[in-house]
Amino acid sequence: MSVTILVVSDLHLAHGQQPFEGFTEKQQRAWEGFLRAAAPGGLLVEEGAAERVELVINGDGFDFLAAAPLRHDRTRTVAQALEKLEQIIAAHGPFFEALAQFLRAPQRRVTFVPGNHDIELLWPAVQQRLRQAVGWPEASEERLRFWPRARYEPLPTIVIEHGNLYDFWNHCCAGLWTASGEPLPLPEEILLSPGSWYYQEAGALIHRRFPYFDHLEPSLSYPRQMALLSLLAPELLREVVTNLVGLLSQPRQPLAGLRAHEEGHALRLFEEAMQDLAAFQGDMERQKGDWQPVPGWDEQRATAALLEEYALLREALAQASQPTATEKTLLEAVARILGRPTVPKGTGPTGAGLRALLQREPRLRYALAGHTHAWLMEPLAESHQSYLNTGTWTWRLARPTPEEITPATLAWLRSPDWPPAPTTSPLREVTQFTFALIRASEDGSQTAASLCAWEVRSQPAYRVLATAAS
Numbered sequence: 001m002s003v004t005i006l007v008v009s010d011l012h013l014a015h016g017q018q019p020f021e022g023f024t025e026k027q028q029r030a031w032e033g034f035l036r037a038a039a040p041g042g043l044l045v046e047e048g049a050a051e052r053v054e055l056v057i058n059g060d061g062f063d064f065l066a067a068a069p070l071r072h073d074r075t076r077t078v079a080q081a082l083e084k085l086e087q088i089i090a091a092h093g094p095f096f097e098a099l100a101q102f103l104r105a106p107q108r109r110v111t112f113v114p115g116n117h118d119i120e121l122l123w124p125a126v127q128q129r130l131r132q133a134v135g136w137p138e139a140s141e142e143r144l145r146f147w148p149r150a151r152y153e154p155l156p157t158i159v160i161e162h163g164n165l166y167d168f169w170n171h172c173c174a175g176l177w178t179a180s181g182e183p184l185p186l187p188e189e190i191l192l193s194p195g196s197w198y199y200q201e202a203g204a205l206i207h208r209r210f211p212y213f214d215h216l217e218p219s220l221s222y223p224r225q226m227a228l229l230s231l232l233a234p235e236l237l238r239e240v241v242t243n244l245v246g247l248l249s250q251p252r253q254p255l256a257g258l259r260a261h262e263e264g265h266a267l268r269l270f271e272e273a274m275q276d277l278a279a280f281q282g283d284m285e286r287q288k289g290d291w292q293p294v295p296g297w298d299e300q301r302a303t304a305a306l307l308e309e310y311a312l313l314r315e316a317l318a319q320a321s322q323p324t325a326t327e328k329t330l331l332e333a334v335a336r337i338l339g340r341p342t343v344p345k346g347t348g349p350t351g352a353g354l355r356a357l358l359q360r361e362p363r364l365r366y367a368l369a370g371h372t373h374a375w376l377m378e379p380l381a382e383s384h385q386s387y388l389n390t391g392t393w394t395w396r397l398a399r400p401t402p403e404e405i406t407p408a409t410l411a412w413l414r415s416p417d418w419p420p421a422p423t424t425s426p427l428r429e430v431t432q433f434t435f436a437l438i439r440a441s442e443d444g445s446q447t448a449a450s451l452c453a454w455e456v457r458s459q460p461a462y463r464v465l466a467t468a469a470s
Contacts (some may be wrong), residue, residue, distance in 0.1 A: 002051050003444075005154055006038060007436040009058040009162065009370025010392035012066070012117065015084075016091025019211035019418045020066040020204075022394040026456075028094055030393070030433040034454045035102045043460045044437065052107045052442075054154060058370050058390065059115020059162025062088055065196055066117070066207075072200050075189040081120035082129060089133045096133045103136060103143055110134075111145045113152050115162035115371065116170040116193055121146050122186060148183045155444030156363065163369030163389070166294045166353030169195035170371070174290045194284040201243040209236060211418045217396040217430050218341050219373060223306070226273050227313040227337045230266040231320060231330070232414050237269060241276045248283045252276070267317040274310065296356035297349045309342050331410060335402040345374055351387060358385040366449050366468065368436055375434045377451045377466035386468040388451055391434040395419060397427040434465070 011031075012022025023031075037043040038053050045051055064076070067084040089096065102108055112130075114121045121127065127146045131137050136144045150173075152160045164170040172193040177183055206213055206225065210232070213225050220228075229237040238255060245254040255272040262268040285291070293299070313336075319325065320333035354367040358380055368388045375391030397420060400409055409426040417424055433454040440447040449468040455461045 002046060003155065003438075003440045003442055004038075004045065004051055004053045005056060005158070005436070005438040005440070006044065006053070007056045007058055007160060007368055007388075007390050007438070008061075008393065008434070009115070009390045010060045010373055010394065011057070012060055012063040012392070012394050013088050013092050013095060014063045014067040015087035017068070019207060020063075020068075021091070022063060022066075022392075023092065023095065024395075024419060026431075027393050027433070028092075028098075030454050030456050031095060032098050033456060033460055034433065034435070035098050037454075037460050037462070038102060038108075039105050043462065046439065052109070054109040054111060055102065056111045056113060056152065056154065056160055058113045058152075058160055058368065059164065060117040060370065061112060061115075062118040062121070064088075064118055064120045065199055066204070070200065070204055073192075074197055075191055076120060077189050078123050078125050081123060081126050085120075085126060085129055089129070096135075100135045103134070109143050109145065111147055111152065111154070113147045113160060113162055114150065116164040116167075116172050116195065119172050119176075119190055119192075122148065122176065122183075122190070124186075149181050150177060151181050155440055155447070157365040157444040157447055158368070158438065158440075159357065159361075159364055159366070160368045161354070163350035163354065163371035164193070166297070166349045167195075167371065168285070168288070168291055168349070169193060169198065171288070171291055172196075194288060197247055197284075198244065198280075201247060202240040205236065205240055205243070209233065210413075210416065212397055212413075212416055212420070212427065215395045215397050216338075216399050216427075217374070218345060218399065220338075220399075221309065221341065221343075222277070223274065223309055223313055224337050226277065227266075227270050227317060228334070228413075230270040230273065230317060231333060231337075234264060234266065234269055237273055238263070241273050244280045245276055248280065249287060250283070252279060265321050267314065267321040270313065270317050294349045294353045294356070296359075297352040302343075305343050312339075312342070313337060327407065331405050331407070332402075334410060334413070335400075335405040338399050338405070339402070340399075345376060348372060351376070351378070351389070354387045355380060358383070358387065365444075365447050366438070375432065375451055375465065377468060379469050384469070386449065388436050388449065388468070390436050390451070391432065393433050394431070396430045396432070397425070398430045400427060432465075437462075 014021045064084050170193045174191045175187045242254045245252050258272045316333045316336035320330050358367050370390050373392040376389040379386045412426050437452050438449045451465045453463045
């Protein structure tokens with residue numbers, strides 16, 4: 001029997017309300033077509049083959065962090081998770097019905113792997129409620145599974161991880177797994193990651209007013225977000241910094257060096273905010289005792305890139321902060337802030353961690369992750385191995401080019417409509433419904449993998465973005 005494995009990640013189903021919902025009607029239409037194509041006789045099924053098809057939802061399928069009610073806690077309880085889950089289920093009945101229809105076909109399986117936004121999937125009570133929502137209530141049934149580890153190996157040659165455990169800010173491990181990845185007895189409360197603390201106190205505020213910050217392609221780094229806030233919403237940046245400083249283990253005066261006459265000075269506000277953010281990062285590193293450096297991750301190179309970016313942002317803000325600054329100067333500053341990233345795609349810690357894993361374990365053919373929201377296929381040099389990232393199904397908008405930063409664009413950036421409408425948004429939509437398509441023999445000795453994008457058309461269709469070397 002042949003095996004087909006379909007891998008998606010980062011769907012971010014929330015409570016149905018914008019701007020926090022990641023899975024809208026557009027995503028739902030794609031989801032239904034995608035799952036129909038995985039049914040017997042569908043486009044994603046090999047014709048005439050006796051085939052087992054497994055769908056792996058690799059982390060952040062559900063967004064317990066963004067879903068209502070927003071909480072300000074460092075831990076999550078089962079009761080809190082269930083309260084949020086009811087909101088998600090109520091908003092997404094068609095999603096669960098499509099899953100149920102997929103599972104009704106023979107030789108079909110769904111496996112959920114936990115991510116940092118849905119670490120709550122580890123709790124049996126959460127799993128049971130989701131089984132009920134799908135209409136598959138028997139926990140002993142292997143057709144609908146919730147993987148208890150961060151690492152999932154559907155075949156001996158394939159490893160799948162969400163990828164957040166290589167990211168300091170979203171590393172969520174304490175009390176959940178041993179150093180070797182074996183599950184520990186589940187605690188009554190899960191300690192959330194520093195990135196989750198950041199989101200509750202700062203990220204949600206930014207997301208509510210400027211939702212596109214989290215949806216730009218390539219992603220917008222935190223320094224660039226702070227620089228843009230210093231120009232577009234200085235009062236919001238002051239609130240964000242004040243909230244973050246409140247999380248520190250020792251008292252600290254936020255924006256301590258900012259004088260009263262400098263509160264509207266974008267450069268000075270940015271400089272002080274970055275000092276407080278650096279203090280926040282240092283304090284989080286001291287508080288997080290279970291973090292270990294990522295093998296293969298060049299911290300010095302990352303720091304050098306951050307300093308280079310900081311210098312670029314200071315220069316852009318210096319020009320816009322002059323008393324003689326014109327609208328043209330402001331547009332140029334925004335263009336520089338939104339310019340191309342200084343760090344190439346795929347060079348973050350998640351990619352470094354998965355590449356190092358492949359190098360340590362030559363038996364593996366493919367390592368797959370999500371988390372970064374940027375699809376990628378990267379073969380390892382002089383090797384038969386490849387790292388794949390399945391990206392996200394949420395809205396993606398291309399960063400505007402300098403020529404596209406006009407007064408009308410700036411007005412939209414200050415007060416965006418959301419979700420972005422093609423008729424009113426000046427930013428080009430580049431959303432793709434990406435997935436990994438893996439075909440293998442039953443023992444995994446023969447495998448072939450591609451990264452693809454499902455396309456919503458009158459007739460089922462998908463596009464191959466990249467194919468791993470055979």
